[in-house]
Amino acid sequence: MVDTLTVHLSRGELHEVAPATADFETDGPFELEFVNHGRAAHVHVHPDDALARGVSVAESNLYVETESTRVVEVAVPDGPRPLRGTLDVSAGYGATEASVDVGIVQAPDPDLPVDETLAEPSAEKPSGSPVDALLDEESLPVLGLGAVALLLAVGAAYAIGDLVVAVGALAVLAGVAVAIYALVAE
16 A cells, blocks of 8 residues: 655645645655645645655646646655655745655565474573583684683793783683683583
C-alpha cells in the first residue's frame, strides 16, 4: 500500500496551502494528494537539497482544477536511509507556501526466515577439567603470548638486575595468572 500525503488547497482563503500533517514519514514511494476546495490553482512542489537526493517528484508544476483532487507520484529510489528533508508546496505562483518535514526510513524486513533449531535450547558443552579448558584451541594462542611475555619480562629483570624491572616482571606474571584464571573459569 502506498502512503499518501494530503495537501488541502484554498480551504479558507484563495491559494491557501494546508498540508494535513507537518511531519510525514514513509519507507517507500508515496503520493501527494492535492484536494482543492476552491478555484483552480497552479501548484509548485519542491524538495529541498537534502530530500532531493532521495526522492523524485513526477510533476513539480501542476494545475489543480476547481473543486477537484489531483494525485502526484513521488518516487523513492533505493539509497541511504534514513533521509530527512523538507518538501515545499506553493500555490498561486508563490503567493502562499507551506512546508512538510519528510522522513524516508528503512523499510522493515518483511519475513525473516527463522531456522527451527533456534527454538530449541542449545546443548551445553560437557564440563571437563581445567587442563582441558587451557588446551582448547581457542586458548592456545593466549597461552603462547602469555608465555612469551613472561619470558621477556624475566629475561629483562635478570639482564638489567634493577628492582623496578623485577616488579614489572611480577606484574606481567600476575597478568598471565589472571588470563589463565579467566580461561579456566569460562
